[in-house]
Amino acid sequence: MATRTRRPERREEPLSRERIVEAAVELLDGAGEGGLTFRALTERLATGPGAIYWHVANKGELLVAATDAVVAAALAAGPAEAADAAESPDSPDSPHSPHSPHSPQEKIDSIALGLFDAIDEHPWLATQLATQLARGPRQSVTLRIFESIGRQVRALGVPEGSQFTATSALVHYILGAAGQNAANSANARTFGPEVTRAEYLAAASQAWKELDPDDYPFTRAVADQLRDHDDQAEFLAGIALILAGITAVHPATR
Amino acid sequence: MATRTRRPERREEPLSRERIVEAAVELLDGAGEGGLTFRALTERLATGPGAIYWHVANKGELLVAATDAVVAAALAAGPAEAADAAESPDSPDSPHSPHSPHSPQEKIDSIALGLFDAIDEHPWLATQLATQLARGPRQSVTLRIFESIGRQVRALGVPEGSQFTATSALVHYILGAAGQNAANSANARTFGPEVTRAEYLAAASQAWKELDPDDYPFTRAVADQLRDHDDQAEFLAGIALILAGITAVHPATR
DNA sequence: ACCTGAACACCGTTCAAGT
DNA sequence: ACCTGAACACCGTTCAAGT
Numbered sequence: 001m002a003t004r005t006r007r008p009e010r011r012e013e014p015l016s017r018e019r020i021v022e023a024a025v026e027l028l029d030g031a032g033e034g035g036l037t038f039r040a041l042t043e044r045l046a047t048g049p050g051a052i053y054w055h056v057a058n059k060g061e062l063l064v065a066a067t068d069a070v071v072a073a074a075l076a077a078g079p080a081e082a083a084d085a086a087e088s089p090d091s092p093d094s095p096h097s098p099h100s101p102h103s104p105q106e107k108i109d110s111i112a113l114g115l116f117d118a119i120d121e122h123p124w125l126a127t128q129l130a131t132q133l134a135r136g137p138r139q140s141v142t143l144r145i146f147e148s149i150g151r152q153v154r155a156l157g158v159p160e161g162s163q164f165t166a167t168s169a170l171v172h173y174i175l176g177a178a179g180q181n182a183a184n185s186a187n188a189r190t191f192g193p194e195v196t197r198a199e200y201l202a203a204a205s206q207a208w209k210e211l212d213p214d215d216y217p218f219t220r221a222v223a224d225q226l227r228d229h230d231d232q233a234e235f236l237a238g239i240a241l242i243l244a245g246i247t248a249v250h251p252a253t254r
Numbered sequence: 255m256a257t258r259t260r261r262p263e264r265r266e267e268p269l270s271r272e273r274i275v276e277a278a279v280e281l282l283d284g285a286g287e288g289g290l291t292f293r294a295l296t297e298r299l300a301t302g303p304g305a306i307y308w309h310v311a312n313k314g315e316l317l318v319a320a321t322d323a324v325v326a327a328a329l330a331a332g333p334a335e336a337a338d339a340a341e342s343p344d345s346p347d348s349p350h351s352p353h354s355p356h357s358p359q360e361k362i363d364s365i366a367l368g369l370f371d372a373i374d375e376h377p378w379l380a381t382q383l384a385t386q387l388a389r390g391p392r393q394s395v396t397l398r399i400f401e402s403i404g405r406q407v408r409a410l411g412v413p414e415g416s417q418f419t420a421t422s423a424l425v426h427y428i429l430g431a432a433g434q435n436a437a438n439s440a441n442a443r444t445f446g447p448e449v450t451r452a453e454y455l456a457a458a459s460q461a462w463k464e465l466d467p468d469d470y471p472f473t474r475a476v477a478d479q480l481r482d483h484d485d486q487a488e489f490l491a492g493i494a495l496i497l498a499g500i501t502a503v504h505p506a507t508r
Numbered sequence: 509a510c511c512t513g514a515a516c517a518c519c520g521t522t523c524a525a526g527t
Numbered sequence: 528a529c530c531t532g533a534a535c536a537c538c539g540t541t542c543a544a545g546t
Binding site: 039 | 537538539540541542
Binding site for chain 1: 380381384385387389397400404405407408414416417418420421422423426431433434436437441469472475476480483488491492494495496497498499501502503
């Protein structure tokens with residue numbers, strides 16, 4: 001973690017929207033949602049609040065921009081190297097991934113894993129994406145995700161009239177499941193670095209087993225699955241399940 | 255809307271956690287997420303902040319409790335009458351719904367529609383549920399939802415080892431899609447009461463059509479589906495799709 | 509055009525003091 | 528045990544003033 005190379009200590013170059021967004025991402029990464037304040041930002045950028053407000057309308061816009069930057073990088077990079085937030089605009093089609101996937105299913109998996117990694121690396125993304133999704137998919141970030149999944153749904157041969165529903169189902173699942181996974185990582189970290197993720201999941205699983213048998217029979221029954229599960233495998237299994245549903249409902253598909 | 259009968263103007267009865275949570279829900283309903291402040295709360299309850307802090311640890315706990323109360327009511331009531339927040343603990347099994355559903359699929363639809371209605375009536379629920387989901391499903395609200403969907407997944411005959419994944423997929427979809435729907439309603443209201451929901455969707459659809467054809471070919475293509483869609487039908491179609499996936503992957507099912 | 513930084517209104521939370 | 532309310536630290540945002 002923390003592959004970031006250059007600290008923004010060179011106060012020379014002028015303030016810009018990108019520098020501000022970059023600093024915002026760093027603050028969010030370092031201290032979570034509560035870490036992004038205008039005081040912290042002014043200190044890090046060695047300016048006054050007025051300077052920031054000249055480049056950015058308000059905190060909400062800053063949050064949206066930070067989310068957008070990280071998601072755009074994740075969508076462009078794919079699974080493994082979702083690390084760099086902004087940087088090189090590059091050619092957006094550069095064939096980065098090890099063995100670039102070709103079937104629509106593989107591409108969906110690839111997009112999903114890219115987001116999965118990004119959320120895992122920037123836990124604040126989960127809440128932020130959920131919030132922005134809940135505000136409607138007209139905003140750029142969620143629209144970007146919707147678009148890239150939707151293209152593959154179309155490539156899958158899903159009939160026009162069902163593409164909206166199918167894409168929504170996939171997007172909701174991907175964001176929700178990836179967020180939950182990040183929450184597990186984040187919660188595990190809460191207990192200190194000596195607690196491994198496996199130990200945390202074991203403890204959480206144990207807590208589920210101690211729920212009231214009358215109120216939570218199902219949750220108790222699947223407690224073992226919480227303990228034993230392989231994050232990525234489980235995540236991909238969920239996607240496969242939804243894709244199977246799409247194929248089942250629309251035999252023309254695939 | 256606003257079926258609430260009794261205003262908490264009788265200052266007689268002592269403060270209690272329930273009264274505080276009830277007031278919090280009213281503030282959230284009336285003025286959105288920003289409407290819940292301790293000042294507004296003290297004014298409405300005619301006390302000082304210290305009194306509230308005696309019953310409730312902090313604002314976060316209050317938010318969780320408000321969410322919990324509304325969701326619990328929605329899960330207990332089912333589709334149509336998710337109105338009352340707390341009130342009568344009743345028998346939790348009381349056969350309320352018009353013609354109570356019996357197959358697991360019908361029950362899942364019923365639970366989902368209940369949440370759908372609750373989120374539509376309390377738009378702040380969408381963000382709140384998403385946030386609490388993203389913090390992991392060990393919290394009571396999301397666990398409650400997970401449990402009630404999970405029971406039906408089990409009743410469906412899904413093999414043990416896949417119940418966790420299947421339930422997660424359903425819960426994520428339901429919460430995400432319901433939230434998005436509420437966002438549409440809320441955004442429509444933003445433009446004033448003279449703008450109908452249909453007009454708003456038409457405008458949003460138009461905005462999608464005007465996106466850059468190179469960047470958003472898919473989104474442009476499904477813009478009509480955004481305009482024409484029937485909320486509930488679309489929502490249920492998504493659930494059906496995931497259920498079809500579950501059935502397809504696990505032939506034993508159903 | 510871009511930046512400074514004091515000031516404002518408001519927020520969640522605390523705590524000594526009352527009953 | 529339960530409540531009061533002044534006070535504290537901190538927040539997002541504004542704006543007259545500088546360059």
